[in-house]
Amino acid sequence: GLRDQLGVYPFYYSLIGECLxxxxxxxxxxxxxxxxxxxxxxWQWSYLSYGQLGSSExxxxxxxxxxPGHFLAWEKEDLEVKKYWCxxxxxxxxxxxxxxxxxxxxxxxxxxxxxxxxxxxSLACELSGGLDSTSLTAMTQVSGxxxxxxxxxxxxxxxxxxxxxPFVDEKNYVQEFCEKYQLKNELIDDRAQSIVEQIRQIxxxxxxxxxxx
Numbered sequence: 001g002l003r004d005q006l007g008v009y010p011f012y013y014s015l016i017g018e019c020l021x022x023x024x025x026x027x028x029x030x031x032x033x034x035x036x037x038x039x040x041x042x043w044q045w046s047y048l049s050y051g052q053l054g055s056s057e058x059x060x061x062x063x064x065x066x067x068p069g070h071f072l073a074w075e076k077e078d079l080e081v082k083k084y085w086c087x088x089x090x091x092x093x094x095x096x097x098x099x100x101x102x103x104x105x106x107x108x109x110x111x112x113x114x115x116x117x118x119x120x121x122s123l124a125c126e127l128s129g130g131l132d133s134t135s136l137t138a139m140t141q142v143s144g145x146x147x148x149x150x151x152x153x154x155x156x157x158x159x160x161x162x163x164x165x166p167f168v169d170e171k172n173y174v175q176e177f178c179e180k181y182q183l184k185n186e187l188i189d190d191r192a193q194s195i196v197e198q199i200r201q202i203x204x205x206x207x208x209x210x211x212x213x
Contacts (some may be wrong), residue, residue: 005085007068014063020074030060038063056081090138113139117147127151127177127185129170134177141181151178151185 001022003011013022014029030038038060056064068073069085093116106137113136125137140149155171171187178185 001066002084003066003068005069005087011066012058012063013066013072015079016062018077020079026058026060026063029063033060033062060115063189066114080141109135110139110143113144114145118142120147122148123166125149125151127153127174129153129173129177134173137177137183138181141183149183151183153187155189157189 001011001013003009010024011022012024012026012029013020014032015165016032021029021032039061040059040061043055043057043059056067058065066081067083069087070081070083071092072079072081074080117140123140125133125140127133127137137149137151140147151174153171153174156169174185177183
């Protein structure tokens with residue numbers, strides 16, 4: 001199995017007995033697992049603590065991610081994973097004006113989002129109200145794709161506004177953004193459920209508890 005250089009398409013795999021199973025979506029693989037809970041809580045808390053996705057483990061127990069630019073070979077129960085490509089980051093961008101840089105950035109950003117959108121079905125975006133998540137979510141709406149997009153926003157309770165610092169509630173910006181692009185948005189706080197339950201709720205639509213896409 002081989003994953004593309006930049007990880008445009010996901011690649012998940014699991015080993016069950018003498019069988020190697022792989023899919024674009026982890027949800028399909030954990031259906032084959034006999035584990036009582038498909039959620040990998042160790043990975044979950046590691047992500048929440050350090051915000052990194054460096055290991056090959058995934059959100060689900062017994063299901064692994066093949067990193068971009070890597071391939072795996074499996075023969076007689078011997079699994080080997082190797083890197084076959086590495087991005088060259090030494091080249092410099094040459095442009096004669098700021099306008100050309102801005103135009104080029106918009107074109108590359110739009111294409112980066114468009115090529116990662118599913119061809120059908122629905123998509124969930126975690127929308128914070130900040131520049132990153134709103135920009136990427138906006139690109140889904142101007143990309144020409146027909147995928148349905150729902151957004152989720154973590155917010156603080158009304159009685160905690162102005163009390164919890166340095167946290168700033170940006171749900172007003174989110175509401176204005178969603179009205180502009182006619183997007184459905186669901187606000188999530190800790191009033192009725194724990195943070196773990198909030199993450200599990202979002203996991204039903206997104207692959208990782210990460211911001212933006």
